[in-house]
Amino acid sequence: MDIGGLETMVANTAYVSARGELGPTSGRDRRFRARLKLPHINHCEHLKDSLDLDFDYICVRQPIGKKLFQQFLEETDEFRPSAGLWSDMENYSRVDESERPPNSQQTINKYFDSASKEFCSFLEEKAIMRVKEDAKHGHIDLFKESEQHLLKFLEQEAFGKYKESLYFCRFLQFKWLESQHVSEDWFLDFRVLGKGGFGEVCACQMRATGKMYANKRLNKKRLKKRQGYEGAIMEQRILAKVHSRFIVTLAYAFQTKHDLCLVMTLMNGGDLRYHIYNVDENNPGFEESRAIFYTAQIICGLEHLHQNRIVYRDLKPENVLLDDAGHVRISDLGLATEIPEGQEKTKGFAGTPGFMAPEMLKGEEYDSSVDYFTLGVTLFEMIAAKGPFRSRGEKIENKEVTRRILHDPPLYTEKFSAECKSCCEGLLAKDPAKRLVFKNNTCNELKSHILFKKMNWSRLEAGLLDPPFVPDPKVVYAKDISDVGAFSTVKGVVLEDADKAFYEEFSTGNVPIPWQEEMVEMGIFEELNVWGPKGSVPQDLDR
Numbered sequence: 001m002d003i004g005g006l007e008t009m010v011a012n013t014a015y016v017s018a019r020g021e022l023g024p025t026s027g028r029d030r031r032f033r034a035r036l037k038l039p040h041i042n043h044c045e046h047l048k049d050s051l052d053l054d055f056d057y058i059c060v061r062q063p064i065g066k067k068l069f070q071q072f073l074e075e076t077d078e079f080r081p082s083a084g085l086w087s088d089m090e091n092y093s094r095v096d097e098s099e100r101p102p103n104s105q106q107t108i109n110k111y112f113d114s115a116s117k118e119f120c121s122f123l124e125e126k127a128i129m130r131v132k133e134d135a136k137h138g139h140i141d142l143f144k145e146s147e148q149h150l151l152k153f154l155e156q157e158a159f160g161k162y163k164e165s166l167y168f169c170r171f172l173q174f175k176w177l178e179s180q181h182v183s184e185d186w187f188l189d190f191r192v193l194g195k196g197g198f199g200e201v202c203a204c205q206m207r208a209t210g211k212m213y214a215n216k217r218l219n220k221k222r223l224k225k226r227q228g229y230e231g232a233i234m235e236q237r238i239l240a241k242v243h244s245r246f247i248v249t250l251a252y253a254f255q256t257k258h259d260l261c262l263v264m265t266l267m268n269g270g271d272l273r274y275h276i277y278n279v280d281e282n283n284p285g286f287e288e289s290r291a292i293f294y295t296a297q298i299i300c301g302l303e304h305l306h307q308n309r310i311v312y313r314d315l316k317p318e319n320v321l322l323d324d325a326g327h328v329r330i331s332d333l334g335l336a337t338e339i340p341e342g343q344e345k346t347k348g349f350a351g352t353p354g355f356m357a358p359e360m361l362k363g364e365e366y367d368s369s370v371d372y373f374t375l376g377v378t379l380f381e382m383i384a385a386k387g388p389f390r391s392r393g394e395k396i397e398n399k400e401v402t403r404r405i406l407h408d409p410p411l412y413t414e415k416f417s418a419e420c421k422s423c424c425e426g427l428l429a430k431d432p433a434k435r436l437v438f439k440n441n442t443c444n445e446l447k448s449h450i451l452f453k454k455m456n457w458s459r460l461e462a463g464l465l466d467p468p469f470v471p472d473p474k475v476v477y478a479k480d481i482s483d484v485g486a487f488s489t490v491k492g493v494v495l496e497d498a499d500k501a502f503y504e505e506f507s508t509g510n511v512p513i514p515w516q517e518e519m520v521e522m523g524i525f526e527e528l529n530v531w532g533p534k535g536s537v538p539q540d541l542d543r
């Protein structure tokens with residue numbers, strides 16, 4: 001074995017063993033874990049004035065906020081039934097389809113029946129009737145309307161009391177801890193996973209919790225030299241803003257001496273391009289059912305971006321990554337842009353040759369429709385193992401690729417079923433007005449295309465469908481370290497005060513929702529949220 005091969009083997013072994021460690025506390029570094037401590041309440045009371053005290057954000061969307069609010073409800077006589085109903089409704093969305101009717105019946109008997117002592121009288125009469133009638137069908141959104149009533153009731157009746165309670169004080173303690181930014185030394189780096197335009201992406205482990213992440217480094221000097229600031233801040237802002245299981249999540253943004261760092265969801269399974277071409281080199285491309293699954297997950301990610309007015313612009317197999325279970329997420333949002341409120345379109349040339357939509361190539365204004373063209377190219381490539389406008393390795397000028405995109409219809413081989421061809425044609429329509437796109441704030445038209453006739457979208461969106469392919473946990477789906485390639489040093493760039501101000505702006509620290517998810521998932525929340533005997537006030541909350 002050569003030195004490069006040996007280096008890769010050693011790095012892979014360390015990385016595979018770190019991510020394979022079992023148990024919630026393994027992989028933790030005790031010294032760093034000890035630094036995660038709740039302060040005395042007197043140190044965090046002031047946070048009340050600076051926090052966004054929106055009910056939905058505090059009690060529903062933030063994981064720790066929600067847990068503490070639910071704990072408050074369970075401990076308060078008048079709200080205990082609503083806590084039970086809330087938890088029942090959440091369970092309902094997770095049970096198997098066949099289990100739903102009996103499961104919902106229990107909930108109905110307990111909370112929807114005026115004779116029950118846990119009856120929730122805030123539920124409106126009409127909604128109660130409808131739920132009772134529809135229960136036998138087992139639709140996923142059976143309780144949707146009731147949930148709205150529940151949340152409205154909790155906001156009006158419970159939220160005020162919660163804010164006066166010790167549970168809310170505990171929430172402030174966690175918000176204080178969350179606001180203590182972590183830095184480079186909190187992360188242990190593992191092997192390189194890939195190479196980006198401005199630096200490497202490494203697997204890393206948060207030392208205090210043991211959670212594995214990917215760390216995308218952007219070299220400061222390289223960014224400055226190649227005018228990458230705008231893209232970097234866009235990527236950071238957009239990643240921090242979106243929360244979807246179909247898009248990589250940003251958990252931390254900080255700086256080191258040489259780099260800006262984005263710490264994100266670790267996607268262990270490699271990218272789609274690797275799977276299309278490199279896993280089985282004699283038989284590239286995917287079976288149709290596998291391509292449909294990935295395409296459906298990508299559609300959910302795009303829908304979320306477009307609902308947030310974000311145009312992605314760089315969809316391609318290489319930017320879609322697999323996790324341990326085989327689910328995919330969109331990554332690399334460095335070319336994404338936001339359409340400002342009140343505006344319908346944007347302009348600018350951004351993307352990858354062979355993928356860009358005709359309207360963009362013509363220099364016209366465009367909207368999210370360009371992302372459905374790139375989706376068409378991606379779906380085509382998953383099936384054909386070549387692009388619709390350019391074969392793999394074909395040496396042609398960008399001008400010729402552009403000409404083909406503008407004028408040539410793609411050639412569909414016998415690998416395409418009629419349904420798949422029809423979907424590609426809908427997505428690859430040269431005129432965006434005729435394309436299958438995001439409309440009326442959803443992708444419903446595309447989702448109901450015949451290619452997806454067997455897709456159970458609500459289960460897919462809840463993460464409940466089994467992926468068609470599960471990556472082998474012992475395999476590292478990335479190039480050998482020596483093939484990733486090194487960077488040359490950047491010369492002749494001097495960093496000034498304005499640059500430093502920009503790095504400060506970028507380094508926003510811990511991102512609230514993912515940080516809280518990590519604390520819950522890794523057991524830290526449970527360990528810190530200690531109450532002592534019933535009725536007593538814990539020392540750290542005693543003012």
Ligand code: ADP
Pocket residue numbers: 193194195196197198199201214216248264265266267268271318319321331332333334
């Ligand atoms: P760039 O914007 O510079 O192209 P990318 O975000 O595409 O950088 O990252 C470069 C490479 O690093 C990717 O092609 C992929 O191989 C790897 N990579 C990026 N993000 C992740 C992640 N979250 N998990 C695992 N690998 C990743």
Ligand code: MG
Pocket residue numbers: 196319332
């Ligand atoms: Mg990339």
Ligand code: MG
Pocket residue numbers: 197332333334335
């Ligand atoms: Mg990028």
